[in-house]
Amino acid sequence: MAALRKWLFTGLLVIVPGVITAWVLNWIVGTLDQTLAILPEAWHPDKLLGFHIPGFGVLLTLLILLSVGALASNFAGRKLVAWGDGLVSRIPVVRSIYSSVKQVSDTLFSESGNAFRTAVLVQWPREGVWTVAFITGSPSGEVAAYLRDEYVSVYVPTTPNPTGGYFVILRKSDCIELDMSIDAALKYIVSMGVVAPPEPAALAHSR
Known part of the structure; x- marks a missing residue:
């Protein structure tokens, strides 16, 4: 029974990551393939080839993103984007949603953006319980006016x-600022502490 149990868990360790990875990739490809709906039906690869090949939606999405990015990178494109932003900002309700989403996306996807700046160790949700979190910035405006000490904005x-x-x-x-990359900290969180981050070089040398 001990050997069977060992073989069972070993099999799970080998198969589960591959199955989950394949499922995630299949979901991503299937979702992006839905972008083919914007094409005329006569242009669908299924109609042209006579059979379905998954992944054309991924290529179409990449093509759209590259085209929009190239357009928005020149002078005329920037003017067009600014005009569109100004138009949306005049629409009640929509402008509040759009501005919030745009601020988040600008932080996450812009080359100068750094949504997660530093990995830190904080006591959460109560004193004596620690978790890994990320500094996202500093309070400003009215919020900062009420704070008498040096505070930071933290995402847990x-x-x-x-x-x-x-x-x-x-x-x-x-x-407590941690000497680990954002990627390593995220992997540590997602794995529920199973995948420990590498030790800092200074700590390794001290041993």
């Missing part, structure tokens, strides 16, 4: 899905 992600989490404002002195 949930496990194993880091896209959900909590935004909190903590004293900078209560955050």
